Amino acid sequence: MIIDQEIKQKMDKLRPYLPTEQSLLLPLLHAMQAKEGWISVEAMKEAADYLNLQPARVQEVVSFYTMYNRKPVGKKHVQVCTNVACFLRGADKLVEGLEKRLGVHCGETTADGKYTLSEVECLAACGTAPVMQINDDYYENLDEKTVKEIMDKLDSELRNG
Numbered sequence: 831m832i833i834d835q836e837i838k839q840k841m842d843k844l845r846p847y848l849p850t851e852q853s854l855l856l857p858l859l860h861a862m863q864a865k866e867g868w869i870s871v872e873a874m875k876e877a878a879d880y881l882n883l884q885p886a887r888v889q890e891v892v893s894f895y896t897m898y899n900r901k902p903v904g905k906k907h908v909q910v911c912t913n914v915a916c917f918l919r920g921a922d923k924l925v926e927g928l929e930k931r932l933g934v935h936c937g938e939t940t941a942d943g944k945y946t947l948s949e950v951e952c953l954a955a956c957g958t959a960p961v962m963q964i965n966d967d968y969y970e971n972l973d974e975k976t977v978k979e980i981m982d983k984l985d986s987e988l989r990n991g
Protein backbone atom coordinates (compact mmCIF):
# COMPACT_ATOMS: atom_id res chain seq x y z
CA MET A 831 0.00 0.00 0.00
CA ILE A 832 1.33 3.40 -0.98
CA ILE A 833 -1.24 5.40 0.97
CA ASP A 834 0.21 5.06 4.44
CA GLN A 835 -0.63 6.74 7.75
CA GLU A 836 1.46 9.79 6.87
CA ILE A 837 -0.35 10.36 3.58
CA LYS A 838 -3.74 9.77 5.22
CA GLN A 839 -2.93 12.37 7.87
CA LYS A 840 -1.95 14.88 5.17
CA MET A 841 -5.27 14.27 3.41
CA ASP A 842 -7.18 14.59 6.71
CA LYS A 843 -5.59 18.00 7.24
CA LEU A 844 -6.54 19.19 3.74
CA ARG A 845 -10.07 17.75 3.69
CA PRO A 846 -11.78 20.60 5.62
CA TYR A 847 -10.44 23.18 3.14
CA LEU A 848 -11.69 21.45 0.00
CA PRO A 849 -15.21 21.43 -1.41
CA THR A 850 -15.40 17.75 -2.34
CA GLU A 851 -13.61 14.49 -1.64
CA GLN A 852 -12.61 14.44 -5.29
CA SER A 853 -10.64 17.67 -4.78
CA LEU A 854 -8.13 15.64 -2.80
CA LEU A 855 -7.06 13.78 -5.91
CA LEU A 856 -4.24 16.12 -6.99
CA PRO A 857 -2.62 16.42 -3.55
CA LEU A 858 -3.07 12.68 -2.99
CA LEU A 859 -1.32 11.84 -6.25
CA HIS A 860 1.39 14.36 -5.42
CA ALA A 861 2.01 12.68 -2.05
CA MET A 862 2.00 9.22 -3.63
CA GLN A 863 4.50 10.31 -6.25
CA ALA A 864 6.72 11.93 -3.61
CA LYS A 865 6.85 8.53 -1.90
CA GLU A 866 7.23 6.26 -4.95
CA GLY A 867 8.74 8.53 -7.60
CA TRP A 868 5.95 7.77 -10.09
CA ILE A 869 2.28 6.80 -10.38
CA SER A 870 1.76 3.19 -11.44
CA VAL A 871 -1.54 1.65 -12.57
CA GLU A 872 -1.79 0.03 -9.12
CA ALA A 873 -1.24 3.44 -7.51
CA MET A 874 -4.08 4.87 -9.61
CA LYS A 875 -6.37 2.05 -8.47
CA GLU A 876 -5.38 2.67 -4.86
CA ALA A 877 -6.09 6.41 -5.20
CA ALA A 878 -9.46 5.62 -6.82
CA ASP A 879 -10.40 3.29 -3.96
CA TYR A 880 -9.30 5.76 -1.32
CA LEU A 881 -11.35 8.61 -2.80
CA ASN A 882 -14.21 6.49 -4.03
CA LEU A 883 -13.66 7.45 -7.65
CA GLN A 884 -13.73 5.50 -10.89
CA PRO A 885 -10.19 4.33 -11.78
CA ALA A 886 -10.70 5.83 -15.27
CA ARG A 887 -11.20 9.26 -13.70
CA VAL A 888 -7.86 8.98 -11.88
CA GLN A 889 -6.17 7.79 -15.05
CA GLU A 890 -7.53 10.81 -16.96
CA VAL A 891 -6.08 13.19 -14.39
CA VAL A 892 -2.69 11.45 -14.26
CA SER A 893 -2.37 11.48 -18.03
CA PHE A 894 -3.47 15.13 -18.31
CA TYR A 895 -0.80 16.62 -16.04
CA THR A 896 2.82 16.19 -17.09
CA MET A 897 3.87 16.61 -13.45
CA TYR A 898 2.76 13.04 -12.78
CA ASN A 899 5.27 10.43 -13.93
CA ARG A 900 3.65 7.41 -15.48
CA LYS A 901 6.95 5.54 -15.60
CA PRO A 902 9.76 5.31 -13.04
CA VAL A 903 12.18 8.22 -13.42
CA GLY A 904 15.87 8.71 -12.69
CA LYS A 905 17.23 10.36 -9.54
CA LYS A 906 17.08 13.68 -11.38
CA HIS A 907 14.13 14.32 -13.64
CA VAL A 908 15.15 17.01 -16.12
CA GLN A 909 12.02 18.55 -17.61
CA VAL A 910 12.54 21.15 -20.31
CA CYS A 911 9.64 23.36 -21.32
CA THR A 912 9.33 23.52 -25.10
CA ASN A 913 6.13 25.52 -25.24
CA VAL A 914 5.94 28.73 -27.30
CA ALA A 915 7.84 31.26 -25.14
CA CYS A 916 10.59 28.78 -24.31
CA PHE A 917 10.75 27.46 -27.88
CA LEU A 918 11.16 31.00 -29.25
CA ARG A 919 14.07 31.50 -26.87
CA GLY A 920 15.95 28.37 -27.87
CA ALA A 921 14.52 25.53 -25.76
CA ASP A 922 14.88 23.12 -28.69
CA LYS A 923 18.64 23.71 -28.76
CA LEU A 924 18.79 23.06 -25.01
CA VAL A 925 16.92 19.78 -25.45
CA GLU A 926 19.28 18.80 -28.27
CA GLY A 927 22.30 19.53 -26.08
CA LEU A 928 20.86 17.58 -23.15
CA GLU A 929 20.03 14.59 -25.36
CA LYS A 930 23.60 14.58 -26.59
CA ARG A 931 25.10 15.02 -23.12
CA LEU A 932 22.96 12.33 -21.48
CA GLY A 933 22.89 9.94 -24.45
CA VAL A 934 19.11 9.56 -24.29
CA HIS A 935 16.10 10.94 -26.12
CA CYS A 936 13.28 12.78 -24.39
CA GLY A 937 11.15 10.35 -22.41
CA GLU A 938 14.11 8.11 -21.64
CA THR A 939 16.24 7.43 -18.57
CA THR A 940 20.01 7.03 -18.62
CA ALA A 941 21.28 3.46 -18.19
CA ASP A 942 22.75 4.33 -14.78
CA GLY A 943 19.33 5.53 -13.58
CA LYS A 944 20.66 9.00 -12.76
CA TYR A 945 18.69 11.13 -15.20
CA THR A 946 15.36 11.12 -17.00
CA LEU A 947 14.93 13.74 -19.72
CA SER A 948 11.46 15.01 -20.62
CA GLU A 949 9.94 17.73 -22.74
CA VAL A 950 7.04 19.35 -20.94
CA GLU A 951 4.33 21.92 -21.58
CA CYS A 952 4.39 25.44 -20.13
CA LEU A 953 5.92 25.55 -16.65
CA ALA A 954 4.22 28.89 -16.01
CA ALA A 955 7.45 30.88 -15.97
CA CYS A 956 7.24 32.22 -19.55
CA GLY A 957 8.65 35.64 -18.54
CA THR A 958 11.97 33.98 -17.74
CA ALA A 959 12.05 31.55 -20.68
CA PRO A 960 13.63 29.21 -21.44
CA VAL A 961 12.92 27.22 -18.33
CA MET A 962 13.52 23.74 -17.01
CA GLN A 963 12.47 21.96 -13.86
CA ILE A 964 14.70 19.38 -12.21
CA ASN A 965 12.85 17.48 -9.49
CA ASP A 966 11.27 20.33 -7.46
CA ASP A 967 13.66 23.10 -8.57
CA TYR A 968 13.15 25.62 -11.36
CA TYR A 969 15.99 26.95 -13.54
CA GLU A 970 15.18 30.04 -15.59
CA ASN A 971 16.70 32.33 -18.27
CA LEU A 972 18.70 29.37 -19.50
CA ASP A 973 21.25 29.16 -22.26
CA GLU A 974 23.68 26.42 -23.25
CA LYS A 975 26.32 27.71 -20.82
CA THR A 976 24.04 27.80 -17.77
CA VAL A 977 22.58 24.37 -18.59
CA LYS A 978 26.11 22.98 -18.73
CA GLU A 979 26.94 24.54 -15.35
CA ILE A 980 23.74 23.15 -13.78
CA MET A 981 24.34 19.67 -15.17
CA ASP A 982 28.01 19.68 -14.12
CA LYS A 983 26.91 20.57 -10.59
CA LEU A 984 24.29 17.79 -10.56
CA ASP A 985 26.83 15.29 -11.88
CA SER A 986 29.15 16.14 -9.05
CA GLU A 987 26.31 15.96 -6.47
CA LEU A 988 25.33 12.51 -7.77
CA ARG A 989 28.95 11.36 -7.74
CA ASN A 990 29.34 12.39 -4.12
CA GLY A 991 26.14 10.65 -3.11
Ligand code: FES
Pocket residue numbers: 911912913914915916917951952953954955956959960961
Ligand atom coordinates in the same frame (compact mmCIF):
# COMPACT_ATOMS: atom_id res chain seq x y z
S1 FES B 1 6.36 28.55 -22.36
FE1 FES B 1 7.96 27.76 -21.12
S2 FES B 1 7.39 28.41 -19.15
FE2 FES B 1 5.72 29.04 -20.35
